[in-house]
Amino acid sequence: MIGATFVSCSQDQTAMLWNGMLKITQSIVFTLHDDDNGSRQSKKARSESGKTRTPIMTLQGHRECVSSVQWMDQTTLLTSSWDHTMKIWDLNLEGVKSEITGNKSFFDASYSKLNGLIITASPDKNLRLYDPRSNQGAIVKNTYLGHSQWVQSVTWAPHDEFMFLSGSYDNQVKLWDHRSPKAPLYDLLGHDDKVLDVDWSNPKFMVSGGSDNTVRIFKSKKAVNKPSDV
Structure with missing residues (x-):
């Protein structure tokens, strides 16, 4: 999210930008109650109405x-x-600035x-490192093979330019x-079924x-194999 603007993506082949700023429209709601003298009094209250x-x-x-x-x-x-x-x-131009083509679907x-690099997850069990700034030579800088099933999710560490996390159907x-x-x-063990998503927004904790x-x-400092279930 940048300010109040956030983005989404979909199976409808699009990505969308949204304004997340809440706009409160006020309506007056009158409530009746008895005062100490037994007479009826009214109070005004504000209510929020949602908006599509x-x-x-x-x-x-x-x-x-x-x-x-x-x-x-x-x-x-x-x-x-x-x-x-x-x-x-490029959002100023509202169009594609550059395109990177791979030989497999990109799941994530x-x-x-910190380093200007892109790490990707694909169904061929591999993770790949891309440098979008490359003008010469291979744009794929490294391939990482360690999972035995589809790699579903990947994320960089927010505080370390070298570390990243991956989650797989294995x-x-x-x-x-x-x-x-x-x-x-x-290997961070504990799941009994497919790993669908990983996150490392907080430098102290890796979440799956x-x-x-x-x-x-x-806990990312020790990278222990004893997770906490939530």
Whole structure:
């Protein structure tokens, strides 16, 4: 979210920008009550009424489900899609600034403001590191193979330019250093079914949610294999 503006993505092949500012429309509600003398008195109260919002902007261009959307800066968005592409959008121009094409669907993508790199999750069990600034050579800088099933979710550490987290249908969460593609640093165990999402918004805690109906919280300093169930 940038200010009151947030973004969403959908299987309808679009990403949308929304204004999340709450607007309170006041209506007067009269309530009757008895005072100490037994006479009827009225009071005024304010009430909020909801409103159906329409998007500020709709970003169209993907040919299949848009699987993730993220702010890169205040005027730039990153989207990933099942159509094997990632798009970088310039919101001032309301169009695509650049496009990255892969050979598999992108289930998730995470951009790090600390290092300028993008890490992606795909159904071929691999994670890939991209440098969107590359003009020469291969845009894929590294490939990380450690999961045994689809990789569903990935996210960078908010405080460390080298660390990222992945979650997979193999029931595992893995902690990686992007400089070491051969193996993860830790396997964070505990889920009994597919891992559907991972998050690392708070530097102290890594969070995962799975098809086993649990949310698990790992302490990131120790990366212990004993999560807390919520």
